[in-house]
Amino acid sequence: MMWETVRQIRKTGIKSENPPVAQELSRLADNQTREIQDEILKVLGRALTIRLVDAGSCNGCELELQALGNAYYNLEGLGIKFVASPRHADMLLLTGPISRNMLAAMLITHDAMPDPKLVVAVGDCAVKGGIFGESYATIGAASNVIKVDFNIPGCPPEPLAILQGILSAVRYRLPR
Amino acid sequence: MILEPVDEQGWLDSALAVAEAHGRLVTLWGRNAGPDSYEVYAVYFDPAFGLSGVIFTLSHEGSTYPDLSELFPSAGRMQRTIWDLLGIAAAGSSDNRRWLDHGNWEKNYHPLRKSNSGLEISELKESDDYSFVEVSGDGVHEIAVGPVHAGIIESGHFRFSVVGEKILRLEERLGYVHRGVDKAFEKYHGIDGVQLAGRISGDSTVGYAWSYCMAVEAAWKCEVSKRANSLRALMLERERIANHLGDLGAIGNDAGFAFGLTQFMLLKEQWLRLNKDLFGHRFMMDAVVVGGVACDIDALGISRIREQCEQIRKEVGTLRGIYDDHAGLQDRFLTTGHVSTDVATRLGVTGLVGRASGIAEDGRINFPPYPYSDLQVNISVAQTGDVAARVSVRFDEILESLRLISELLSNLPEGAIHSLSKVPAEATFGVGWVEGWRGGIFAGIHLDKAGMVDRAHMHDPSWQNWPALEYAVIGDIVPDFPLINKSFNLSYAGHDR
Numbered sequence: 001m002m003w004e005t006v007r008q009i010r011k012t013g014i015k016s017e018n019p020p021v022a023q024e025l026s027r028l029a030d031n032q033t034r035e036i037q038d039e040i041l042k043v044l045g046r047a048l049t050i051r052l053v054d055a056g057s058c059n060g061c062e063l064e065l066q067a068l069g070n071a072y073y074n075l076e077g078l079g080i081k082f083v084a085s086p087r088h089a090d091m092l093l094l095t096g097p098i099s100r101n102m103l104a105a106m107l108i109t110h111d112a113m114p115d116p117k118l119v120v121a122v123g124d125c126a127v128k129g130g131i132f133g134e135s136y137a138t139i140g141a142a143s144n145v146i147k148v149d150f151n152i153p154g155c156p157p158e159p160l161a162i163l164q165g166i167l168s169a170v171r172y173r174l175p176r
Numbered sequence: 177m178i179l180e181p182v183d184e185q186g187w188l189d190s191a192l193a194v195a196e197a198h199g200r201l202v203t204l205w206g207r208n209a210g211p212d213s214y215e216v217y218a219v220y221f222d223p224a225f226g227l228s229g230v231i232f233t234l235s236h237e238g239s240t241y242p243d244l245s246e247l248f249p250s251a252g253r254m255q256r257t258i259w260d261l262l263g264i265a266a267a268g269s270s271d272n273r274r275w276l277d278h279g280n281w282e283k284n285y286h287p288l289r290k291s292n293s294g295l296e297i298s299e300l301k302e303s304d305d306y307s308f309v310e311v312s313g314d315g316v317h318e319i320a321v322g323p324v325h326a327g328i329i330e331s332g333h334f335r336f337s338v339v340g341e342k343i344l345r346l347e348e349r350l351g352y353v354h355r356g357v358d359k360a361f362e363k364y365h366g367i368d369g370v371q372l373a374g375r376i377s378g379d380s381t382v383g384y385a386w387s388y389c390m391a392v393e394a395a396w397k398c399e400v401s402k403r404a405n406s407l408r409a410l411m412l413e414r415e416r417i418a419n420h421l422g423d424l425g426a427i428g429n430d431a432g433f434a435f436g437l438t439q440f441m442l443l444k445e446q447w448l449r450l451n452k453d454l455f456g457h458r459f460m461m462d463a464v465v466v467g468g469v470a471c472d473i474d475a476l477g478i479s480r481i482r483e484q485c486e487q488i489r490k491e492v493g494t495l496r497g498i499y500d501d502h503a504g505l506q507d508r509f510l511t512t513g514h515v516s517t518d519v520a521t522r523l524g525v526t527g528l529v530g531r532a533s534g535i536a537e538d539g540r541i542n543f544p545p546y547p548y549s550d551l552q553v554n555i556s557v558a559q560t561g562d563v564a565a566r567v568s569v570r571f572d573e574i575l576e577s578l579r580l581i582s583e584l585l586s587n588l589p590e591g592a593i594h595s596l597s598k599v600p601a602e603a604t605f606g607v608g609w610v611e612g613w614r615g616g617i618f619a620g621i622h623l624d625k626a627g628m629v630d631r632a633h634m635h636d637p638s639w640q641n642w643p644a645l646e647y648a649v650i651g652d653i654v655p656d657f658p659l660i661n662k663s664f665n666l667s668y669a670g671h672d673r
Binding site: 071138 | 360
């Protein structure tokens with residue numbers, strides 16, 4: 001039994017692909033992984049931890065955020081990790097058109113995060129309201145209620161775009 | 177499907193007849209049909225007669241319709257939703273707490289009333305005072321979880337009453353991701369509404385889009401080509417496999433077997449990448465449109481799908497062997513999160529979760545649109561109703577969907593992939609019912625004489641299955657909840673709309 005598991009692991013091999021670079025630095029294609037890790041280390045002094053709040057997403061963005069953890073994108077290999085507690089988080093990822101029923105929980109989560117903290121809007125809904133816009137049920141763009149440091153558009157944005165966005169936010173938007 | 181107008185007695189009689197025939201309630205919705213005129217719709221399914229529906233008309237704003245929750249427990253939350261959205265009440269129901277309305281709307285605001293634009297905004301409150309059912313006794317305490325969950329999960333609240341580790345009671349509170357979908361539909365032309373339908377629950381975008389289109393096409397008597405419907409089925413089966421792969425990995429992970437997550441997520445990623453290559457989108461959003469589909473497939477695409485299916489079949493076979501032989505995994509799966517056939521029948525549990533509890537219902541067999549009518553789908557049923565059963569049904573369904581994909585590709589009819597006849601200049605109504613990977617996705621779409629959506633009701637199978645989760649966890653321990661919850665994997669977004 002155990003033998004089958006080990007054989008499958010060996011057969012699968014290493015699938016991780018090179019990560020993208022932060023948007024404005026695409027010319028620096030060499031040693032990407034190390035550069036990103038160095039950057040995260042320099043800016044934050046440690047790994048990057050992320051707290052996600054789904055504020056009315058259709059769950060499409062969540063599927064792509066989950067995909068970031070698969071071996072191809074190997075998010076944790078870059079030192080980036082989703083955490084359960086906002087108190088452990090450096091970055092707040094927001095998805096959805098900020099449903100009114102999630103606003104209080106979203107703001108409490110943000111308050112609970114230690115400074116410096118980054119807010120990144122993921123997906124067309126959080127970026128600009130998307131197909132749902134503003135209504136009795138939704139506030140629309142996250143920037144209507146909170147200071148957003150970086151936007152990652154797309155419906156949903158693909159894992160590489162999210163990864164690139166996260167890295168760009170860290171590199172260029174984090175207060176030093 | 178025929179909708180029969182009924183009076184109060186007829187409303188109750190029809191419900192009783194369905195209950196006696198061991199049928200179930202599919203969905204309930206209300207509509208503001210004209211100034212001070214309201215209608216309530218109930219749709220039922222029973223294996224002998226298929227779908228049937230009744231309409232009850234309320235003569236004025238203050239009047240009520242008879243409660244169905246005594247006969248069909250799943251009606252309770254649907255009736256509370258009708259109150260929140262429309263302001264018409266079920267007479268005699270025992271639970272009148274608000275459901276989607278968390279107190280963040282104006283007092284007495286009911287968005288689906290035609291006098292409201294849907295843009296009315298009220299001052300937001302910090303929190304409201306929802307009264308959870310309290311369990312008392314020696315050593316009983318509550319654990320509140322959510323709406324923000326650990327991990328990358330949708331938002332919702334779970335209130336556990338526990339003694340020690342043991343769960344005595346779970347009460348769900350949903351509605352956190354309510355986006356006002358029903359009201360938003362009113363801005364759309366029937367043709368364009370499919371974009372919104374495809375974003376009600378992102379993981380089921382093909383199922384939702386097809387169900388919506390089926391309803392609009394039925395309303396407008398629009399013939400869809402066999403090729404287009406075969407391509408829809410191809411995409412629906414690919415959506416089923418993508419989600420089952422992800423769930424099997426996540427269920428393994430929640431039982432402490434990270435290997436399973438790693439392996440299955442690799443397969444899912446390969447699957448999604450081919451979707452992107454062939455259909456232009458990893459989840460095939462906007463690929464199903466009213467009148468057909470937006471993209472065709474060529475010989476190269478067909479051979480790429482075949483090649484991938486063969487590889488996935490082999491890998492899934494290996495992984496199933498590993499799951500089945502893993503004592504620690506099976507120890508967590510077996511008897512955990514049990515829903516008996518009796519309870520499942522009583523609650524009207526449907527789809528994948530229902531089939532894992534011995535309810536042999538599958539829309540691809542009981543209500544088959546073309547091409548399923550020609551395909552002879554083999555149903556996957558398990559009797560034990562535990563996590564192990566829900567895992568086993570997923571494995572079976574992956575293999576069956578791979579077989580169906582192969583059949584579909586072998587018999588792909590020639591023809592156009594899109595055609596739309598003239599939109600009739602009268603008010604119309606149509607229904608759609610598509611067996612998504614979770615279960616039946618029902619659409620009831622009312623269109624006006626200009627072709628605009630007057631009222632679109634899209635029902636997620638999670639409505640029936642969320643209450644079953646409350647039963648499934650009774651007597652299990654709190655640390656098993658994530659595993660049980662994942663084995664259901666219900667939609668918050670599809671439910672909250």
